[in-house]
Amino acid sequence: RTAFRWIWRLTYLSVLGTFVYIGYEIYQDRNPEPQVPRDPSKKTLVILGTGWGSVSLLKKLDTENYNVIVISPRNYFLFTPLLPSCTTGLIEHRSIMEPIRSICRSKKGPVTFYEAEASSIDTNRKIVKIRDNSDIRGDTTETEVPYDMLVVGVGAENATFGIPGVRENSCFLKEIGDAQQIRKKIMDCVETAAFKDQPAAEIDRLLHMVVVGGGPTGVEFAGELRDFFEDDIRKLIPDIADRFRVTLIEALPNVLPSFSKQLIEYTESTFKEEEISIHTKTMVKKVTDKAVEAEVSKPDGTKERIVFPYGLLVWATGNTLRPLVRDLMASIPAQKDSRRGLAVNEYLVVQGARDIWAVGDCAVAGYAPTAQVASQEGNFLARLFNNMAKTAELEERIQTLSSSLNLKPGVNSADVSREIEDAERKLQRIKDIKPFHYSHQGSLAYIGSEKAVADVSWFNGNVASGGTMTYYFWRSAYLSMVFSTRNRLLVLNDWLKSKLFGRDISRE
Ligand code: FAD
Ligand code: NAI
Incomplete structure (x- = not known):
């Protein structure tokens, strides 16, 4: 007792x-507490982007040391790991968006935000050209922002490899707008398939959801889609539910290539149970408004062309460079051999450029383009910049003390010398900042039917696990990673709401 x-x-x-x-x-x-007044004598630090890299930097940065300006066409941070859940309404999109203005206001030193796209960077004049691309425009839509220090964290674009018809006919899954478009289209396909006198072949096409790309984005989306149909559509519109199909097309021999072999097998067998058909070694070559044309590599080395009629097509074949990054690379001779992004050194300085750093998917530091890497890079830069500010402060102090030692008669030189030594020791400690080192915490992916796969780093080794317990681990891990209490509560509420009442299937 x-x-x-x-x-x-x-x-x-x-x-x-x-x-x-x-x-x-x-x-x-x-x-929030009152912010310290702006000090124009401080250096101007311009941060491009409001994604994982830039916001992680902003969160940890002592903003009172710089004049910080954030520029991004998106006035919010997006928690991408839960984006696939927004496509089916399991999570409402606003639950994973955090307004950048709240983040800026929570800082001790003031932060200026401009909702704009950086259109070009002039490295000689140290200027960023920005453009307001929003629906409502004022008299000024383009202007220049000078910088002393610049951080490029603009992420990447969807790769289409120039395959004809992709841009015109597919949905991507990178931004909130993409998830909303997919959610709308799924219900449009369902309602059109349920239309009176719809021919059987047309119902089959409309209810065929094709996902291209068997990386984590494609796999997680396919899993969420299947859940949506099993949990909600089947109950609400049973007459067409059996015709619903999900197909995942992947060019490589297996899905989730970055996961361990046993988790790849586990995912493939779970998809089999969920009746998600996987077509591996199948490369999409062309897309039309109603069909995907692909080439399958057969075991005997021959190739066969197959056509997949579809109602919804989601394209998830990874990243490519944004035009801003491509142009910046072209303007820096030292970047000429870099293909996948801005080559940076071990302190994330853009090679061949002065006072420019890069983080996240637009930087090539030798790691995968993930949120985990981007946020660690952002945290590292915050530490670096905080240290740089302290260094400048200490150097100034040492200089003042030294001059008082030489010039002012009557000062206690022993005391001043001690103070100088103390400041020099501190300075040395601060200057000894180690280069960026990425610490991989593991990879997680949701695969549908309340199952997830995880490759987690454990005491210098790797633990691979898959199943329902891993799914609860996946949920709690992501819930703890959501940036704010507000978003955490909203996500929890969405999960509970969907469990109790089902997903909201109304088409906006
Ligand atoms: P982003 O987060 O993409 O941010 C880029 C920012 O730059 C945005 O604010 C954008 O508006 C802004 N921008 C764009 N162009 C300009 C411009 N010209 N000027 C100024 N600003 C600009 N990774 C994981 O580790 N775990 C996961 O579970 C995971 N799940 C994912 C799920 C999905 C659906 C997707 C798409 C990705 C997922 N990722 C995950 C990958 C992760 O989201 C990216 O690696 C991460 O977002 C990269 O961060 P970033 O800061 O480089 O770019
Ligand atoms: P990806 O680059 O990981 O995978 C894209 C896949 O598309 C590749 O396997 C490629 O072989 C395939 N592909 C390319 N062209 C094709 C074609 N024409 N036909 C058929 N298949 C084709 O891209 P993804 O999934 O968008 O991920 C991008 C980044 O974000 C990765 O670094 C990933 O690790 C990360 N991410 C991580 C998640 C997680 O950890 N849960 C979730 C989502 C993304």
Whole structure:
């Protein structure tokens, strides 16, 4: 009984503690402390983008040390790992968006934000040209922003490899708008398939959802789609539910190439149970408004052409460079051999450029283009810039002390010398910042039917696991990673709402 009483007390205290913590976080968000006044004598640090790399930098940066300007066409941060869940309405899109203005306001030093696209970077004049591409334009739509230091964190675009018809006919899955478009199109296909007197072949085409690219984006989307049909559509529109099909097309011999072999096999067998057909060694060559044409490599070395009629096509074949990054690379001779992004050194400095750093998917630092890498790079740059500011401050102090030592009669030279030594020691410690080192925490992916796969780093080794327990791990890991308390509560609420009432299938 004593043990029971203690367990009860501890549970009570931890629940109470959680509520107090959440309450405190909400209070702080709603009542931020006054910001220190802007100091024009500080260096101007311009950050391009509001994605994983740039926002991680901003969150950890001591903004009172710089005049910080953030420029991005997106005035929010997007928690991409939960984006596939928005395509079916499991999670509402606003639950994974965090307004950049709230992040800027939560900083001690003021941060200026411009909702604009950086159109070009002049490295000689140290200027970024920006353009307002929003629907409502003022008299000024283009202008220049000078910088002392520049961080490029603009991410990447969807790769289409120039395959005809892709841009015109497919949906991508990178931004909130893409997820909303997919959600709308899925329901459009369903309602059109349920239209009176619809021919059987047309129903089959409309309910055939094709996903191209068997990387994590394609796999997670296929899993979410299957769940949506099994959990909701089958119950609400049973007459057409059996005609629903999901096909995943992948050019390589297997899906999820970056995961361990046993998890690839587990994913493929789970997809088989979920009746998601996987076509590997199948390269899409052409897309029309109603069909995907692909070439299959057969075991005997021959190739066969197959056609997949589709209702919805989602294209998830990875990343390519944004025009801004391509132009910047072309203007820097040292970047001429780099193909996949801005080549950076071990301190994330863009090679061949002065005072420019790059983070995330637009930078080539030898790691995969993931949120994990981008956020660690952002954190590293924040540490670097915080240290640089402290270095400048200490150097200035050493200079002032040294001159007082030489010039001012009557100062206690022993005291001043001690202070100088102290400052020099601190300076040395700060200057010893180690180069960027990426620490891989593991890879996680949702594969449908409340199952997930995880390759997790564990004491210099790797633990591979798949199944329902991994799914709960996946959910709690991502919930803990969501940047703000507000978003965490919204995501929790969405999960609960979908569990209790099903997904909202109304088409906006
Ligand atoms: P992004 O996060 O893409 O941000 C780029 C920013 O730059 C955006 O704010 C954009 O608006 C802005 N921008 C674009 N052009 C300009 C311009 N010209 N001027 C100024 N700003 C500009 N990774 C994981 O590690 N785990 C996951 O579970 C995971 N899931 C994912 C799920 C999906 C559906 C997708 C698409 C990706 C996922 N990723 C995941 C990958 C991860 O999202 C990216 O690696 C990460 O977003 C890269 O961060 P970034 O800061 O480089 O770019
Ligand atoms: P990806 O680059 O990982 O995979 C794209 C796949 O498309 C490749 O396997 C490629 O072989 C295939 N492909 C290319 N052209 C093709 C064609 N014409 N026909 C058929 N298949 C074709 O891209 P993805 O999945 O968008 O991921 C991008 C980045 O984001 C990766 O680094 C990934 O690790 C990360 N990410 C991580 C997630 C996670 O950890 N859960 C989720 C989503 C993305």
